[in-house]
Amino acid sequence: MKRRILTVDDQKLSCDHLRQILEPEGYEVEAAYDGATALEMLRDKVFHLVVTDLKMPDMSGFELLSTIRDRRVPVGVVVVTAYGDTSEALQTMKAGADDFLRKPCDAEHLRLVVERTLKRRHLFDELAQLRNQLRGTYSFHTMVSQSPKMRRIFDMIQHVGQVDSTVLIQGETGTGKELVAQALHAVNTRRKGKFVALNCAVLNDSLLESELFGHERGAFTGAEKRKIGRFEKADGGTLLLDEIGDISQAMQVKLLRVLQTGTLERVGGVEPIKVDVRIVAASHKRLEDEVKARRFRPDLYYRLKVVSIDMPPLRERKEDIPLLAMHFVEKHASAASPITEIDWAAMQALLNHQWPGNIRELENAVKAAVAMAEGSVLHRDLLPETIAPRVSPAAGGGPNLIDIDERLPHLIEDLVGQVEREYFQRVLSEYHGNVARCARHSGLSRRSVTQKLQKYGLERQSFKKPKFE
């Protein structure tokens, strides 16, 4: 299908000039000589891109852009600004322009900007469509991820969830260790019992001991009532011991004893109490190193790491950033902050950041941006400066002030490919390889489904229901 471009300028000559450059490139080009006509044309016909002048007598290009975005017309917009007016260019980007061009338009630059904008729009639209189709495909309990490393962890949780082995989850802060622990609880029959968590790093030994094991009335000054500890509260369920690498040697001994015997004594108590608790331990420190440095007991370490899960940091699974960012937009958007999209420049800043605070840092950044946003789009300058350093207009000068990361289209293309492959795999298996039913389900023609299966090397035969005589 030919890509259709609408040029908007009160100067007929300028529209003709754009047409002369763009038509030989294979685009279908139409012109409107004022904003109101442009809006009418956009209502009546599908356009993929609008290239509008900024200065026009009745409705300015700026107003046209804002109306297009307010009405959520799914079209790319490139604004043509006066030469050298940097602040104007920045303003238009803030208002949701995909890109801008300076007058007089250089043919080569125009071709490049148009091609790039159309490509990005196309990928973004595809991504948005897939997101709707696939809500669910990349979720696992309260987590979302499409990175192969995380998908393996999800499989593992499903697998070890059925047994009661102790699990050690290691990984940097904010990588989702607690969510993994909750998922381990949720897939186990113990989900009928409680999931109890305790951060061991914030308490001194005596407080930690009474928090874990409870205490009897009068066990120490201030112990006015009997207290039930976390172990007892988690009886029949799961106990997450977070930041286990930070507990003292003395506490390690006490904990080991409870793990070995399955019984504990409350502080100040004499009666052994039997508990049936599945232990999940988490640590941002690598316990193996702590053992080598003789700060952590090897016997406790081996007892904890019957199953070991290593959480990859976010910088090693950048393909998850668009998915997670959109997940957090959806999670935190509200009637007062009705964000539905993340613009290109903001997404690029998210992809370029190194995320020392991992997913928690990403969630906080998106949450704050959603709360501050006024329109439906999360723009780059809503993100913290540490993630999206401000571009000073004075420092500009090149054709584009915002440096577009050229890897991004590939990254998104890969993502779309992966998402799509998994989608078709799932639908094929649901309909046992029946292409007609897959086509009906996905709203595509049989031919398109067959092409997709070929593209992703999916053999419909292998999804057929086995026949038994």
Ligand SMILES: Nc1ncnc2c1ncn2[C@@H]1O[C@H](COP(=O)(O)OP(=O)(O)OP(=O)(O)O)[C@@H](O)[C@H]1O
């Ligand atoms: N895969 C994921 N999908 C959605 N949200 C996630 C995912 N992973 C983590 N989060 C969110 O990121 C935040 C941090 O996750 P979590 O508390 O589980 O990390 P953690 O590794 O236990 O952190 P810490 O080491 O600081 O205790 C939470 O708000 C959580 O909801």
